Amino acid sequence: MDTQTPPRANGGTRRAGQVEVDEAEAALVEHYARLVRIAYVTLPATLSRHRRVMLAHRVVQRALPRRRTRGPANPAGAPPAYALVRTAAVRGALEHGRARDGWRRPAGRVADAVPLPPLAVGLRLFPRSGGAGELALERALSDLTAPARAAFALLGVDRLAQDVAAEVLADAGVEAPRRAVRDAVEAARGTDARLLASGEFDPCVLLAGPPDLLRRRQHVRAAVATAAALAVAVTLLAAPGGGGAGTGAAGSPGSPAASVLDPASVLRGSATAWRRSDRLGFAAWPARGARTSDAALLGRALTTWGAPGRAVRVSASVGTVRTPPAEPPRLLFAGDVDGAAVVLFYDGVRLVRYAEPLSGTGPVALDFARADGATGASASAVLLDRSDGNARYLTAPWVAGVSLRNLLTPGTAAQPVRTGSDGVTDPVPTPAADAGCGAQAASAPAAGWPAVVLAPRPGVPGGHPMVLTDLGDLTPVHLTYAAGAGARQGEASGAAGLAAWAHSSCELAVLRGTGVRTTGAWDFAQQTLPDGAGVARWLCTRADLWSGDDHVLVQFLPPGSAPAAPAAVSAATTSTAACGPMTPAVLSGVLWKSPAGRWFLVAAGSPEVASLAVSGGLRYAAPGRTAIVPAASGSKATLSARLTDGTALAALK
Known part of the structure; x- marks a missing residue:
């Protein structure tokens, strides 16, 4: 357990x-x-x-x-x-x-x-x-x-x-x-x-x-006293001559809340601001869309943000507060998208999307998502609309082109996606609940696990295409890839990165709706197996969430696996630094049956591992970062390692 x-x-x-x-x-x-x-x-x-x-x-x-x-x-x-x-x-x-x-x-x-x-x-x-x-x-x-x-x-x-x-x-x-x-x-x-x-x-x-439980408890008496004082003030104001100029409730003319929620106070970036910025984040986005000057629409969006009524459908990604803005937010988009008027704000910490139906009596939606610290790929696209298994994205001004590919068919060429002058893409498929995982992936990009590839404009730092996929939040998740020592992540748009994600993408399904910020696959070891089986690969997939949590999977890929075959999960854990930039070292093992019908404990560590040891039901100790130990079906053993700096390392479970 x-x-x-x-x-x-x-x-x-x-x-x-x-x-x-x-x-x-x-x-x-x-x-x-x-x-x-x-x-x-x-x-x-x-x-x-x-x-x-x-x-x-x-x-x-x-x-x-x-x-x-x-x-x-x-x-x-x-x-x-x-x-x-x-x-x-x-x-x-x-x-x-x-x-x-x-x-x-x-x-x-x-x-x-x-x-x-x-x-x-x-x-x-x-x-x-x-x-x-x-x-x-x-x-x-x-x-x-x-x-x-x-x-x-x-x-x-x-x-x-x-x-x-x-x-x-x-x-x-x-x-x-x-x-x-x-x-x-x-x-x-x-x-x-x-x-x-x-x-x-x-x-x-x-x-x-x-x-904040302590602060809430400490201020209960103060809150009661404040309520009593407000009651007295209301009574005095209701008396003849009790009113005065400039008084009023929050949100009324002249109050600080009213200025924050005033459409005239929203911030608007220019189309070229990103070229002068020292950081490619949402603060460098311009205001786009056909209704950026629609004060009535912006007013409804801001008012709903300040005080959503019971009829408003409110959602928030994990770790995102739903409070009104503290300062005038930045307008990123206002326009009509698939039968709804959509407004997108950024307040320096959160993305806030407001959507109201253009006709009928459908519900108004207000969605919140964490975006603090987002930069580069993490700030290159926002989901504007999701319906009928498709999604439209608003892309960053530094994105030159968008294409669509199926992660389960890495050898298939990506298909171009038309993007309007306002940065809004045509509808693209989103990953289905089953995503076709474990079955033969179809060749069409709509099948399997869809991902969008964003090509940056010339001169953008990095310059490599960025792979993103929809996991149910406002911001798509950036997929990265690393090979060799250090787990230093780069873009997953190359052949090796796409091949790794073909085997790992099905594991993304469990992360839907958890507020994933970025996730990376690391090819940390290869191992020649006995009885002429061939070479196996070891992958470590790490997902970091906006809330600060993490999920880590270690996966074993036997020789001869099909391009879209899901890798076998040998370890799954949370709250660990393994496979990350701070402490990348990782160790894991599986029981494997050779083509000749023999069983082995197959173990591998990342390049930081200097020696391996097996105890318990099996015995093994030798230098190196891979091990193949004869075993029996159902064998139990404890796997450990020593890093090159002498530190002990236990296997992930």
């Missing part, structure tokens, strides 16, 4: 000392997504997904202590502050399951007995639906008691040993913690517990994280 790496501290199991409130908040914020996932899995599966999400966030936010507190048992060396808030979160989630699992509800929990949706400020979303495996796991969890679900979450999410998980449950008030752990282990045998890492069980998949 290995889904992700839990936080650790030096030392083994011990009793924690005093934990300060600010230490607890720091641990809660840093590991918020992990804690909410544990609470979400622990809560009764019979609840609606929306209510489970809201309850999971509420119990985790209420896990913050009000004063300095003595920490609970500190299992497996977890930091005391994290152990404290984790125990509190588990305890809170368990309390909500007691009535449904036959436990006696504690007296005084009247609020929990009322079937009203819990309050969690700013949260209105729920996890994405999974496939058949996730559904089976959900059903298995629904058959467990609340303590067993909590044990399942602790074993699968925090990777605790069984006795340590029982200790955490005991601290949370479970009467029979070891029985709960046994029930969880038994349930795990009939399901794929690794699916706990999927979006089905991620209540933060579309959320930025918790609010």
Whole structure:
């Protein structure tokens, strides 16, 4: 049940000392997504997904202590502050399951007995639906008691040993913690517990994280006092002679909010500003589109941004706040696109897209996406419209041409895409839910996994075409490629990069809607296999998200694989520096059956690896960064390495 790496501290199991409130908040914020996932899995599966999400966030936010507190048992060396808030979160989630699992509800929990949706400020979303495996796991969890679900979450999410998980449950008030752990282990045998890492069980998949809990708590009294003062002021203003010039609500004439949301105050770049800029980002884009002078349209867009009504369909990529602009934003586009009036703003941190139907009574849409620090390829295109399996992009002024290719057919030539004078492309296909992965890819670019290739204008730094693909956000994701030492990423538009992504692109499907900023494939090793099999390749694919999270896959490509054959995933993890610019070193291994029917442990490390060692069920130790060890089907072993600088390196799992 290995889904992700839990936080650790030096030392083994011990009793924690005093934990300060600010230490607890720091641990809660840093590991918020992990804690909410544990609470979400622990809560009764019979609840609606929306209510489970809201309850999971509420119990985790209420896990913050009000004063300095003595920490609970500190299992497996977890930091005391994290152990404290984790125990509190588990305890809170368990309390909500007691009535449904036959436990006696504690007296005084009247609020929990009322079937009203819990309050969690700013949260209105729920996890994405999974496939058949996730559904089976959900059903298995629904058959467990609340303590067993909590044990399942602790074993699968925090990777605790069984006795340590029982200790955490005991601290949370479970009467029979070891029985709960046994029930969880038994349930795990009939399901794929690794699916706990999927979006089905991620209540933060579309959320930025918790609010500032301490500041919110500290300012409650101030907020109450302010509300009382406002009530007094309204009463005085309502009295005869109580009004005065220049007074009014935010957004009224003369107020700061009104100036920010005034169409006349929006910033507009020139068509040649990017040529003089020292940084190719959204701040260098000009205002384009046929309706950039339509003050009424811009006014509606800004007003909706400032205060979206209930009828407005609002969405935001992971880690993106939905607050009104603090300063006048920059206008990037205003025009009609596929039956809708579309306005695109940039406020230095976010891209904001407003869309209203040109006719009929369809909903108004307001979409937010992170864009801080975007430059070069990451700031070269924005999705203007997505409908009927197609998308239109607004390209940067430094883009000279656009073409479309299928990542699953790297040998097929890209097809040109017409782009208007305003930078808007013709409709291009977006990746389908199944994307044809695992099957024979068709030769048409509309099949398989579509990607757009942007050719820069002469003189643009880098000068190489950029490959981008749609993963469900406003900004398409930049695909890069590296080979050799250092994992230094370059453009993936060359033959080697396209070949690598032909084997890796299907893995992009799990990243849809997670706010991916960039993702790169690294050819880090090649290895000649025995019995005349040929040469295998090892790939490491790393995705970095706007929220600061990451996903890393290590993939093994056997000899003779077809150009579009998905590589075998040998390791999948999160929250790691592996395959990245800071600490690129990576190590992984797989069991492989040769053409002669013999089994081998096949292992490889990146160029930073100096020697390999295998222990456990198999034994091996030798210099070099590849190893082939005779084995049997189902063999178990531990793989490790030593880097050229003497540092130890464990294999990714």
